[in-house]
Amino acid sequence: MKAICWYGKRDVRVEDVPEPKLLTKRDAILKTTLTAICGSDLHLYRGEIPSMKEGDILGHEFMGEIVEVGTEVPNLKKGDRVVVPCCISCGNCFFCQNGMTALCDNSNPNPQIAHGSVPAGMFGYSHLFGGYAGGQAQYVRVPFADFGPMKIPDSVSDEQALFLTDIFPTGYMAAENCNIRPGDVIAVWGCGPVGQFAIRSAFLLGAERVIAIDNVPSRLELATAAGAEPLDFSRTDVAEQLMQLTGGRGPDACIDAAGITAPDVLRQAIRTCRKGGIIAIPGAYAGPVDKFPLGTAFTKGLTLKTGPTNVHTWMKPLLERIEKGEIDPSFVISHRLPLGDGPKGYDLFDGRDGCTKVVLRP
């Protein structure tokens, strides 16, 4: 089968690889109908996340049709149309049972990594996250398939359902972490796909205003279309503008949807957030960041909320919002390519302008 494999910094290739097999009784095999390149895949593409290995199959946003199930997957059968959460979770441990599925204790086969406090396994996202083969492939092995995959009704299209795997829940959890109250102003750094969903989720959760910060015109336009006030950081002093826009208070909550690519964002957010406010960090990080202004965070009494997304927890309520027509996640797609053009998709997405989201059809 065809799969997109990682070979190094800015080197991803379409390779012929063996088709996946069931490896445990809780596995299922899925035939991919639609997959996507995530902004966090660009961290891998740029070599910003340690522990990748040549030949690793990329991709953690995918959906498709079940073609085979293990003996302990009673909820699924051949032919079911499902979306699969990007984090792999057992459903049995303390974390899974308390809604923190991205922190699952039992799905990461490399427990020696990260001082033993490993995150849940994740499809195609380095050996720190378990080294699982990813979903940018014609077929995918889905571990713990009796807990993860969610069936999709016919009324919801592939393009509408696909982003339930990661970026919609990720943007939504960031907004949810902001404890939004009536009148709140939310600032979102990074108007990539997660930022776009964070902006829309903040409005869904009742934010009065959302300020969207980026420098890519097409992304700022998309944010403006959702009702956000754009701020181009290449043209203005963001800190000063945020103070102006909030009557000198600072935003009630800040969302860092940029992550490790722009670590300066976090410092800016801490500096500008209003006292007692919340910083939500859906953007991915690895390793310590220098000159982290913890002193400022302390004196301002800020709350920091971070971590990978507990996708399982949000999939169902968000599917309901899609079904009710409250949001159509396909708005974010800018490019539709065949799987074989994956490397081109990575290059386009890495270039940012004019590209917000690439979906790939095998």
Added chain:
Amino acid sequence: MQIIRHRYQRNNIGKVERVASVLAGALLFARGIRTRGWLGTGSALMGIAFMRRGITGFCYTYQALGISSADARSASGIRINEAVTINLPREQVYRFWRDLSNLSSVIQRVESVGPVSSANRSHWILKSADEKRMEWDSELINEKENELIAWRSIAGSEICNAGSVLFKDAAGERGTEVKLELWYRPAALDGEDPTEWIRQDLKRLKARLEAGVLPQTEGQSAGAQKPEDEQSHSDVVAKASEESFPASDSPSYVH
């Protein structure tokens, strides 16, 4: 992991000698406080020193001379303490551990564990990193249902070891805390550090019990790969977790 050197230092006097030391010390002290002058003070101080020697079981002179009259068995070794919390009732965790055939499915380095003629004994075969096999017989020395299991290798074993596992309810109905303590003579393992294996084995035990299956990636699909990277993944991540990068630049872990 704890290398018990201090136990060797703190305990270099045998039991009989310790008792004798305390008695002699007490006698000297008693005589000392009844005698006036320097001689009395000296005698009392000497008495205190002897009592200390007996009570602590450690003699500085012996250490300086490299002498020990303590039982060699308890003299030195490596002790490992590891713990894991398993989200299941204590009875269930205990029952799983008590069945040795279950254990061999989660302990990676153990090639086999099997019962031998006596009910309280088992035969263990361990593989070292260089595929060397080590075998020993172990005997159960203490057991409290749903609470405790303790064992030690029988006299004359190739690997001299002892251990215990405690099962405790985690507060707030959060499952069972499994606390493992192992002691072994380092010579047996050729300088290998088993702490990491044991930590991983406990995680495997937890996954096996909670999830029913172990997380598995061996045998999955991948593109053409170079032979195993020189650095293990844990090294790369540990390094990344220690080295900070400037906030103005994103890091690069691949060149």
